[in-house]
Amino acid sequence: AASEYERGISLGVISKPFGLGGVRVGWIACRDSELLQRMLQIKLFLSVCNGRADELLAGIALHHREELLRVQRRRIAANLALIRDNLDRLRPRIRWYQPKAGCIAYPSLAGQISAMEFAGRLLNETGVNIVPGSCFLQAPSHFRLGFGRADFPQAFQLLLDWLE
Structure with missing residues (x-):
């Protein structure tokens, strides 16, 4: 820019x-x-x-950038594949928007609950932390979902189980 x-x-x-x-x-x-x-x-x-x-x-x-970037790219690709493989379990409560690059997405909630309330309940009931999109100048229904961490599969599974 x-x-x-x-x-x-x-x-x-x-x-x-x-x-x-x-x-x-x-x-x-x-x-x-x-x-x-x-x-x-x-x-x-x-x-x-x-x-x-x-x-x-x-x-x-x-x-050690080449090695670290290689590991991180693999991790992000695997975590993104995990999300894509479970889109049916996310719907209809969450709308997924594939980011063009990087390891952060801003999906949105389909229901009446705000991302602020959703994030609070998710954290209190599962220990999984997401950040409401309003903290990043996004719409109140959006939330930040980071998928670049090594522990993402475990946290994502907790989210999926909680949604069901």
Whole structure:
């Protein structure tokens, strides 16, 4: 986006492509220097510096990127296949929208329940955590479903069982 539009913002993180949830290291690019300066001020307000452990883990991940990316791509493909194989069990309560890339989807709920209520009940009754789409400027019926984790098959099975 930053290369396409003068106020566009491009960003990347270590956590998603490398399967390293919790490692808070990434980058941001923006041609608007005033906007970039405002983002830097906010970042410095939230944290003066990156965590040293995060930086070390990010460096190790980048050094072994080919192997880590290969493992993560396989994991995502397997988890996506698991979702596709179980679409009939999700319907009619959940509408699935296949993401074009990555390991995050925003399916929607077909009924009257909001994603906020759905997420709360799912967490309380199964321990499975999803995030309502409203937290990501999505419609109230959508929720964030991440399928890049190694424990996704177990969590997804809990979701399927809970829906039935």
